[in-house]
Amino acid sequence: MARQTIRKYSSRDVAPELLNRLFSLAARTQTMGNLQLYSVIVTRSSEQKAALAPAHFNQPMVTQAPVVLTICADFRRTSVWARCRKAEPGYDNLLSFMNAATDALLFTQTFCDLAEAEGLGLCFLGTTIYQPQHIINVLQLPALTFPVATLTVGWPAERPPLTDRLPTDAFVHNETYHDPTPKDIDKFYELKESLPENLEFVRINNKETLAQIFTDIRYTRRDNEAMTQTLLEALRQQQFIR
Amino acid sequence: MARQTIRKYSSRDVAPELLNRLFSLAARTQTMGNLQLYSVIVTRSSEQKAALAPAHFNQPMVTQAPVVLTICADFRRTSVWARCRKAEPGYDNLLSFMNAATDALLFTQTFCDLAEAEGLGLCFLGTTIYQPQHIINVLQLPALTFPVATLTVGWPAERPPLTDRLPTDAFVHNETYHDPTPKDIDKFYELKESLPENLEFVRINNKETLAQIFTDIRYTRRDNEAMTQTLLEALRQQQFIR
Numbered sequence: 001m002a003r004q005t006i007r008k009y010s011s012r013d014v015a016p017e018l019l020n021r022l023f024s025l026a027a028r029t030q031t032m033g034n035l036q037l038y039s040v041i042v043t044r045s046s047e048q049k050a051a052l053a054p055a056h057f058n059q060p061m062v063t064q065a066p067v068v069l070t071i072c073a074d075f076r077r078t079s080v081w082a083r084c085r086k087a088e089p090g091y092d093n094l095l096s097f098m099n100a101a102t103d104a105l106l107f108t109q110t111f112c113d114l115a116e117a118e119g120l121g122l123c124f125l126g127t128t129i130y131q132p133q134h135i136i137n138v139l140q141l142p143a144l145t146f147p148v149a150t151l152t153v154g155w156p157a158e159r160p161p162l163t164d165r166l167p168t169d170a171f172v173h174n175e176t177y178h179d180p181t182p183k184d185i186d187k188f189y190e191l192k193e194s195l196p197e198n199l200e201f202v203r204i205n206n207k208e209t210l211a212q213i214f215t216d217i218r219y220t221r222r223d224n225e226a227m228t229q230t231l232l233e234a235l236r237q238q239q240f241i242r
Numbered sequence: 243m244a245r246q247t248i249r250k251y252s253s254r255d256v257a258p259e260l261l262n263r264l265f266s267l268a269a270r271t272q273t274m275g276n277l278q279l280y281s282v283i284v285t286r287s288s289e290q291k292a293a294l295a296p297a298h299f300n301q302p303m304v305t306q307a308p309v310v311l312t313i314c315a316d317f318r319r320t321s322v323w324a325r326c327r328k329a330e331p332g333y334d335n336l337l338s339f340m341n342a343a344t345d346a347l348l349f350t351q352t353f354c355d356l357a358e359a360e361g362l363g364l365c366f367l368g369t370t371i372y373q374p375q376h377i378i379n380v381l382q383l384p385a386l387t388f389p390v391a392t393l394t395v396g397w398p399a400e401r402p403p404l405t406d407r408l409p410t411d412a413f414v415h416n417e418t419y420h421d422p423t424p425k426d427i428d429k430f431y432e433l434k435e436s437l438p439e440n441l442e443f444v445r446i447n448n449k450e451t452l453a454q455i456f457t458d459i460r461y462t463r464r465d466n467e468a469m470t471q472t473l474l475e476a477l478r479q480q481q482f483i484r
Contacts (some may be wrong), residue, residue, distance in 0.1 A: 085453035090463020095470040109351035140418040176382040211327035221332020228337040
């Protein structure tokens with residue numbers, strides 16, 4: 001109940017042994033056919049952090065965290081294994097990408113749960129799939145790998161307040177999906193819309209509603225459509241689509 | 243270190259209060275813009291379990307588990323909220339699907355970690371994205387929702403042996419991706435290829451290598467390409483691609 005995203009880190013290093021233990025434990029997560037369709041790229045060098053930063057809109061965590069982890073969907077290792085064993089892999093398609101992305105994200109989240117339990121602070125960067133080509137170049141990711149998550153990792157140097165969440169009614173459905181009515185929407189979003197910081201957000205952006213902050217500023221149709229094209233091009237270049 | 247996939251469950255029910263508490267805790271997982279782009283459909287009725295089963299190749303867990311959870315990428319609720327608030331959502335695109343799928347999978351895995359810590363047994367069904375249209379119909383999933391994970395949930399009635407995992411070297415890369423050499427492959431897969439159950443698998447299937455079990459039987463090019471088409475059609479029908 002107390003977990004929070006941590007964006008500021010102390011200067012204390014994250015020991016490679018600790019990271020390795022957490023990777024090894026996180027790898028107990030279920031995985032498709034026990035193939036472990038993921039890779040983690042560990043970035044510790046200042047040069048590589050600086051090179052990654054633009055792909056994440058230069059958010060300061062990327063250069064300030066002791067460790068940056070880029071987790072990739074990976075059918076490359078499995079395909080190399082197959083070719084070394086007289087087997088012909090057929091994983092250059094979107095279904096295989098989704099299978100590997102699923103494996104990678106499940107592994108990522110167990111890692112997060114374990115790392116946070118250990119006292120580490122994390123920030124999950126959703127920007128990873130916005131400019132994947134840049135990350136692919138910096139980390140030298142070969143065909144049939146694709147970055148799906150980035151974590152900045154360190155020991156917390158802040159304790160931000162808890163953020164709100166929707167009531168479980170908003171996202172739990174019994175037996176079939178129940179489309180929310182306007183009345184449901186009022187109930188689900190009442191707390192979020194009444195928070196002073198959100199009211200202030202709306203005011204300083206000259207918007208009428210909080211939802212407009214998301215549709216008009218943070219996640220616009222224009223950006224989503226442009227980044228969909230970038231995503232498709234990167235998937236093509238990494239040979240997950242043809 | 244002791245977690246295992248559980249496919250057999252006792253007749254003991256999973257209390258709705260327990261499930262709800264776990265949903266509420268799992269919802270503390272980081273989420274894009276704090277939008278919580280996921281939904282969970284809880285299936286308890288025998289009729290609905292029987293209706294879902296074919297989408298999961300009739301694996302017996304689906305009808306035998308007390309609870310089946312289908313976790314969906316969901317931009318529907320957020321879009322309805324936007325329309326109720328004079329905001330024009332633009333989430334009918336592949337980037338938005340990936341954002342919502344990411345949110346849904348991270349939420350799913352925290353739920354798994356918490357549920358297993360509570361003593362529950364889970365099986366994650368990767369079949370969810372193989373025949374999504376069937377699941378969409380049974381659960382009446384509207385446009386801008388998409389099933390990305392299924393869990394069968396119950397109290398364990400088995401204690402299967404631990405499965406193997408690759409050494410961390412196989413999936414952890416420092417600074418840049420290091421393509422595995424044939425020698426690396428031998429080292430990474432040595433344990434897996436030497437397990438008696440895997441040797442037996444190769445023998446009874448008249449194959450030369452374990453990798454061929456995956457490429458020729460379990461996850462073939464032909465199936466992957468056919469299911470890529472099914473996936474694309476379902477994404478189109480749910481309005482995430484045009």
